[in-house]
Amino acid sequence: MATLRRAEAEDMLYAEARLLDERRYGEWLEMLTEDSTYWMPCNGNGTDPNREISLIYDDFAKLSDRIDRLTSDVAHAQSPPSKTKRLISNVQVEPVDDGANVISAFILYELRRGKQRVFAGRYEHRIRFEDGRWKIAAKKTVLVDNDEVIDNLTFIV
Amino acid sequence: MELKLDELVQDSRVHRRIYLEPEIFELEMERIFESNWVFVGHESEVADPGDYKTVPIGTQPAIMTRDEGGEIHVLMNRCTHRGSTICQEQRGNTHTFRCWYHGWTFNNKGDLIGVPYANGYGGSFDKRNFSLIKAARVERYRGLVFASLNPEVESLADYLASAKYYIDLFMDLSPQGEVESRSGIHKYGYDGNWKFQMENGVDGYHPNFVHQSFFETQGKQLGRQAMQLFAGNSECESKDLGNGHAILDMAPRRAATTRPVPNLLRGATSRASSDAYIESLIRRHGNDRTAEILAASNVNLAIFPNLLVIGIQLRITIPVSAKRTDVHLLPTTLKGVPDEINVARLRAHESFYGPAGGGAPDDVEMFTRCTEGLRVKGAEWLELSRGLERERIGVDGLTVGHITDEVPQRAFYRRWKALMCGVAQSRQIKPLRVARTV
Numbered sequence: 001m002a003t004l005r006r007a008e009a010e011d012m013l014y015a016e017a018r019l020l021d022e023r024r025y026g027e028w029l030e031m032l033t034e035d036s037t038y039w040m041p042c043n044g045n046g047t048d049p050n051r052e053i054s055l056i057y058d059d060f061a062k063l064s065d066r067i068d069r070l071t072s073d074v075a076h077a078q079s080p081p082s083k084t085k086r087l088i089s090n091v092q093v094e095p096v097d098d099g100a101n102v103i104s105a106f107i108l109y110e111l112r113r114g115k116q117r118v119f120a121g122r123y124e125h126r127i128r129f130e131d132g133r134w135k136i137a138a139k140k141t142v143l144v145d146n147d148e149v150i151d152n153l154t155f156i157v
Numbered sequence: 158m159e160l161k162l163d164e165l166v167q168d169s170r171v172h173r174r175i176y177l178e179p180e181i182f183e184l185e186m187e188r189i190f191e192s193n194w195v196f197v198g199h200e201s202e203v204a205d206p207g208d209y210k211t212v213p214i215g216t217q218p219a220i221m222t223r224d225e226g227g228e229i230h231v232l233m234n235r236c237t238h239r240g241s242t243i244c245q246e247q248r249g250n251t252h253t254f255r256c257w258y259h260g261w262t263f264n265n266k267g268d269l270i271g272v273p274y275a276n277g278y279g280g281s282f283d284k285r286n287f288s289l290i291k292a293a294r295v296e297r298y299r300g301l302v303f304a305s306l307n308p309e310v311e312s313l314a315d316y317l318a319s320a321k322y323y324i325d326l327f328m329d330l331s332p333q334g335e336v337e338s339r340s341g342i343h344k345y346g347y348d349g350n351w352k353f354q355m356e357n358g359v360d361g362y363h364p365n366f367v368h369q370s371f372f373e374t375q376g377k378q379l380g381r382q383a384m385q386l387f388a389g390n391s392e393c394e395s396k397d398l399g400n401g402h403a404i405l406d407m408a409p410r411r412a413a414t415t416r417p418v419p420n421l422l423r424g425a426t427s428r429a430s431s432d433a434y435i436e437s438l439i440r441r442h443g444n445d446r447t448a449e450i451l452a453a454s455n456v457n458l459a460i461f462p463n464l465l466v467i468g469i470q471l472r473i474t475i476p477v478s479a480k481r482t483d484v485h486l487l488p489t490t491l492k493g494v495p496d497e498i499n500v501a502r503l504r505a506h507e508s509f510y511g512p513a514g515g516g517a518p519d520d521v522e523m524f525t526r527c528t529e530g531l532r533v534k535g536a537e538w539l540e541l542s543r544g545l546e547r548e549r550i551g552v553d554g555l556t557v558g559h560i561t562d563e564v565p566q567r568a569f570y571r572r573w574k575a576l577m578c579g580v581a582q583s584r585q586i587k588p589l590r591v592a593r594t595v
Binding site: 053113147149151153154 | 344367369484488506508519521522525
């Protein structure tokens with residue numbers, strides 16, 4: 001069983017950050033396993049998505065639909081699209097049976113329609129070894145301001 | 158040219174200044190939000206004694222509480238001593254609120270129960286004169302809590318007028334006749350006037366353009382069905398429900414149904430859960446009423462001035478300033494149904510709503526585009542005449558139009574004008590002259 005080293009985990013997170021900042025969403029999806037979920041809780045850290053509303057709780061199929069929509073010509077909230085740049089730090093790797101949980105902190109700057117906004121939060125990536133490489137089996141994004149009013153979150157954090 | 162307030166809202170058009178001017182916004186707070194019923198929340202948000210949540214009335218901070226006797230109060234969040242807010246959390250449970258500036262303490266009914274070093278105030282000081290300001294009236298309908306700062310306001314039941322029928326349908330989707338709002342709150346906002354949100358929630362003309370991208374990713378059949386509801390040849394209707402309330406009624410016109418209406422905003426569930434659910438509805442309501450509930454439950458309902466009932470959600474529009482609005486979405490779950498039904502409701506809601514949803518952010522985008530566009534001078538009016546020549550009075554005496562018609566917006570502005578220009582309350586108030594737009 002391969003062990004995910006911190007340097008490898010960081011490389012993965014940086015690669016993912018670059019794909020998302022460059023809106024290369026198709027390539028990003030290829031980093032995910034097909035049973036992957038993307039969870040962005042609302043109103044706090046998130047305990048049970050079946051009992052509480054989330055900002056996003058997508059399985060792979062819904063995530064693919066989301067990206068089809070966001071990259072269509074008529075997704076108005078992304079027309080023009082957001083420009084983003086995110087920094088990732090404080091990476092911690094916790095080994096589990098078939099991979100690792102990777103916890104990190106991020107700061108994301110987003111610019112759209114002449115206004116720049118700052119988001120910050122915690123990523124929790126469940127990483128699994130599959131088809132000869134490390135893949136994202138689940139991603140949870142906990143925004144610092146997920147219990148506050150947010151105007152537009154129609155880019156992938 | 159200077160227009161009087163009552164000239165800014167006409168039968169089939171409204172002036173751009175009502176979306177832009179701080180002076181008109183202030184008047185709206187006074188004559189609409191502080192003189193009328195406003196929606197403050199669902200009773201399940203404060204289910205237990207001591208529960209509270211903060212909620213504004215217009216722009217004034219307030220707290221909705223449930224006392225030990227089960228009564229719901231709406232208290233203004235302002236210490237009667239020197240003005241500090243007394244409650245800092247969005248929600249929680251407490252029997253007392255302490256102002257930490259000088260330690261004055263109130264119970265959750267609003268009574269002042271503690272003053273530190275009280276002898277400093279002398280013998281004539283009476284705590285009873287320093288209770289928190291309270292909403293003069295708090296009334297409930299099917300779990301929906303409304304408050305009014307105006308003691309003379311009509312009864313809530315009268316106020317809700319014909320909207321009650323549709324609120325009943327929404328609540329009766331539960332075999333126990335009750336929904337709960339305990340699954341959290343989506344919060345989004347935009348740089349634009351609060352009325353954009355209220356107009357849009359019952360606008361059947363916009364979905365096929367604003368939400369095209371959403372419908373197209375929902376699978377061919379469901380997406381096409383949804384777009385057909387809002388097409389030029391749709392059989393669905395828009396309706397004026399009185400007192401500024403209105404609805405987009407998407408009940409099938411031809412045949413009653415005993416199956417759940419396919420609905421993108423309620424989600425799909427297994428046959429087993431669905432069957433168990435429908436059986437429980439029939440047991441409670443009988444076949445005919447169940448068919449009516451299932452058919453007419455797909456609605457967009459607006460309750461003037463700040464509540465929208467859409468999909469599974471109760472939506473509160475919160476005016477912040479003339480060009481800033483917050484919106485809170487309270488998704489509801491049904492009491493007495495298989496868990497799977499409620500999970501599907503949450504997932505379906507998330508897919509469209511909230512700041513990361515596949516639909517609502519595109520609406521919000523239009524509000525900010527309107528706010529920008531309305532800076533253009535010379536084009537002074539927003540046109541709301543669609544369907545004026547084909548609307549009719551239905552069998553129930555309500556004005557009915559095509560789903561894409563602007564019947565709901567005209568209903569909204571008739572009420573707006575009546576309140577703002579004093580017709581609805583007292584004819585003595587003179588129409589205000591508003592300053593020229595700078």
